[in-house]
Amino acid sequence: MEQRxxxxxxxxxxxxxxxxxxxxxxxxxxxxxxQLKAFWDAGGTLVDTADVYGGGEAEYLLGRLVGSxxxxxxxxxxxKAGNVSDPYRRVNASRGxxxxxxxxxxxxxxxxxxxxxxxxxxxxxxPLEETLQAVDLAVSSGRAxxxxxxxxxxxxxxxxxxxxxxxxxVRTRLASTQMEYSLLQRGIEREVLPAALDLGIGLLPSSPxxxxxxxxxxxxxxxxxxxxxxxxxxxxxxxxxxxxxxxVVDAVATAADGLATNPLQVALAWVRDRPGVAAPILxxxxxxxxAEALSVEALSLPYEICQALxxxxxxxxxxxxxxxxxx
Numbered sequence: 001m002e003q004r005x006x007x008x009x010x011x012x013x014x015x016x017x018x019x020x021x022x023x024x025x026x027x028x029x030x031x032x033x034x035q036l037k038a039f040w041d042a043g044g045t046l047v048d049t050a051d052v053y054g055g056g057e058a059e060y061l062l063g064r065l066v067g068s069x070x071x072x073x074x075x076x077x078x079x080k081a082g083n084v085s086d087p088y089r090r091v092n093a094s095r096g097x098x099x100x101x102x103x104x105x106x107x108x109x110x111x112x113x114x115x116x117x118x119x120x121x122x123x124x125x126x127p128l129e130e131t132l133q134a135v136d137l138a139v140s141s142g143r144a145x146x147x148x149x150x151x152x153x154x155x156x157x158x159x160x161x162x163x164x165x166x167x168x169x170v171r172t173r174l175a176s177t178q179m180e181y182s183l184l185q186r187g188i189e190r191e192v193l194p195a196a197l198d199l200g201i202g203l204l205p206s207s208p209x210x211x212x213x214x215x216x217x218x219x220x221x222x223x224x225x226x227x228x229x230x231x232x233x234x235x236x237x238x239x240x241x242x243x244x245x246x247x248v249v250d251a252v253a254t255a256a257d258g259l260a261t262n263p264l265q266v267a268l269a270w271v272r273d274r275p276g277v278a279a280p281i282l283x284x285x286x287x288x289x290x291a292e293a294l295s296v297e298a299l300s301l302p303y304e305i306c307q308a309l310x311x312x313x314x315x316x317x318x319x320x321x322x323x324x325x326x327x
């Protein structure tokens with residue numbers, strides 16, 4: 001699998017990342033091991049997790065597999081901290097919480113460092129400079145090699161990245177931002193992606209298959225074994241089952257027919273090769289589904305198909321994003 005630099009840093013990652021959101025909850029150790037082995041066999045290196053996935057079980061499960069199944073040095077392990085289960089405070093990016101969470105993550109992962117440590121969300125209750133001080137401490141102590149953020153809007157990302165570049169002293173450049181991005185969700189093109197491109201920050205798209213809808217599995221209804229049929233996950237899928245999304249899914253299916261491939265690969269190839277993208281983070285139910293997705297490595301979409309998909313999925317961007325003289 002092709003390797004890419006993560007933003008304007010020396011860290012290289014596989015251009016598809018393996019997500020572990022369901023590990024320890026819907027994905028048991030056997031299935032997780034099969035996925036990790038298939039991913040590594042395909043040349044994948046970037047494995048993304050978080051301290052809240054499965055209540056910490058995802059990290060624990062990954063830690064059990066690393067070393068025994070895959071050499072630690074062959075993987076780029078990325079985790080996150082900052083989201084909390086407190087009903088009164090969904091995000092806690094204070095210095096104390098972040099550093100304690102990192103120590104707990106390292107213990108669960110069974111390693112003394114993570115390759116990429118990400119602030120999971122912006123915390124309006126904590127001064128940004130305090131959050132970023134925790135990032136600097138994590139890197140300077142060797143517990144994290146690189147740092148990034150997740151779910152920061154445009155101004156939040158620009159402020160954080162600029163602070164790290166302009167503040168006095170030795171600061172840690174932000175390597176990445178993780179955001180939802182797919183043919184069904186192009187909102188980050190409004191401000192987040194331009195900021196990331198300008199500041200040299202690599203994008204790690206989450207939900208690159210539109211929460212599973214872009215695979216085409218919902219075109220004839222809701223499969224019984226799908227997220228859309230799950231009481232817990234149905235609200236996550238439902239926003240992408242409207243008429244506008246259906247038109248995009250139909251276009252993806254048409255492109256797949258013309259290329260003798262499947263909608264999953266077309267949708268994944270589109271987001272993988274967008275400007276600024278380092279590696280889409282892909283989750284799978286099992287190793288077979290993952291292997292099908294990883295075979296996208298051989299696919300590059302023709303310009304004409306990319307243009308057609310761009311057109312059918314184009315978000316509405318007017319003032320102030322568009323040149324005022326054209327309005």
